[in-house]
Amino acid sequence: MLEPDIKLTGLAEAARLIPNGARVHFGGMAVHNHPMAFVRQLLWEGTRDLTVVSHVSANDVDMLIGAGRVRRLEFSYVGLEEFGTAPCFRRAVQDGELELSEYSEPVAFERFACSARGMPFFTTREMFGTDLPSVNPDIREIDDPFGSGRYHAVRAAEPEWVVLHAAAGDRYGNVLFFPHRQLPEDLDLTASRTTRNLIVTVEQIVSHERVRESAYCNLIPRFRTTAIVEVPYGAHPCSCLHVYDQDRKHLAAYAMAARDPEGFRTHLARFVYGVRGHDEYLELIGATTLSRLRHVGGAL
């Protein structure tokens, strides 16, 4: 049998697939499963003028905003959960430096499901009564042709690129998911079905035989994937659900540091520009810290 394309590549090579000005979705939700190593690589590469299409974002998008790489943000939430508001996002919006398009959370989710269904828009009533339609021209009123009244029409997410972090996959780009999934993982699966420009970073590359043995868990089959990259602790300081928890100390330190532009620059200088690649980043974080975040029995 002929061997299929090997999609396994390096972090820098994968990051360079994203052009300046691209419309990108970063997977994960709140402080879970964001492809943080990829985000740091994008910062390192200098990628700019991004439109980020998201739903519930945290430090992933906050860092890109703080570094001035985001032109437009389509979203429902940017914040650090228990660590409060996302400081760079807050500052950029207060300074009028970011174009915003915001939606309620389920609507932001449904925009991806709509893309996955191949439809250009969907209808909803849940933002009636709010000021969202008056500040977001992409929320438009339409009539139900069947006579049930007025609705808001909302456009599908339509990302040009989707970047996800997951637990495991093979060199051909198959990606395994846990049987017990939480919302951030299900949202990632939906997002994976919105484009074939899909980059997945994984904790571990496993053998192709292993994937065939876990065929029920192969929920991103390789025909969808453009590139797959092995990045252990690739979501740090966010969690990789079922594998390790979010690094609460690191997130708290980030929230504190990024409260002023100088502190944010210092954070970037240390954790992004001050390291050559992900391995050096992990050395900087330290084995003790990382091992304490890990779950027992979390492996697939």
Place this chain on the structure above:
Amino acid sequence: MSEPNASIHEVMAGVIARELRDRELWFLGMSTGPETILLLTRIPIVAMALAQRTHAPNSWMLVAGWVMNPDVSKAPTRMESEFGTGLGQWPAEAYNNSLAMSYVAARHEIDVGFGSAAQVDKYGNCNTVAIGDYSRPRVRLVGPINQPGHFSLFGREIIIIPHERRNFVDEVDFVSGAGYRGGPGGRERYGLRTGGPTMILTDKAVFRFAEDTKLATLASVHHGFSVDDIVRNTGFVHDYVPSTVPETPLPSNRELDLIRESIDPRRVMLPGR
């Protein structure tokens, strides 16, 4: 009168529990910051568990949209995230994919929600988006999150907010959760067919919305506070104090026993009592 032995948090849980009915679906999203987690997450969870033990055995508690009817006596000590190991290891009757819960909400099947905001106004409109002008806000907040649907799709919304003057405004700077939008008929003008806030509950008082004007009105003051305390800490400028304001009913001895012995014996949910 003898000093009641119920804490403010137990009083608040009792108030909420008496708002809840049997055969209802109750939806609680998670919040951020330790004080908000206590007010908006822990107290409603205790209240829902209390109602299930006193009068609502067929109700259904949705925590973070996916942990259903959890065993509150085994609650995790940390509830700082909607996902991850904390909630994921909480014994419950069901864990469901919370994406499906968006559809349950869209079908208007959820009866009661709990919400908070940086600002609430005299008509119960809420703001989690921006303080000041939207395009150049004085303070940018996290975003609408799930608040729009709480106020448009759910049967009724209980607003829980720390009682600080700046949280109560005449008119919110941005409506992310629609209250009565200008008074009687306001919701209908915005295409809303059902729902809306029924109560603003704070750590000092209860406000309800007047039937005729839809204006927030002081309904009761918690034990230990006076009407003057409320006025000093409330930024509303409309006349919201009726001629007589009762004390908020205290939880009964049975309710207190249930909270302390059955619902929260480890004092994880209401640590300060």
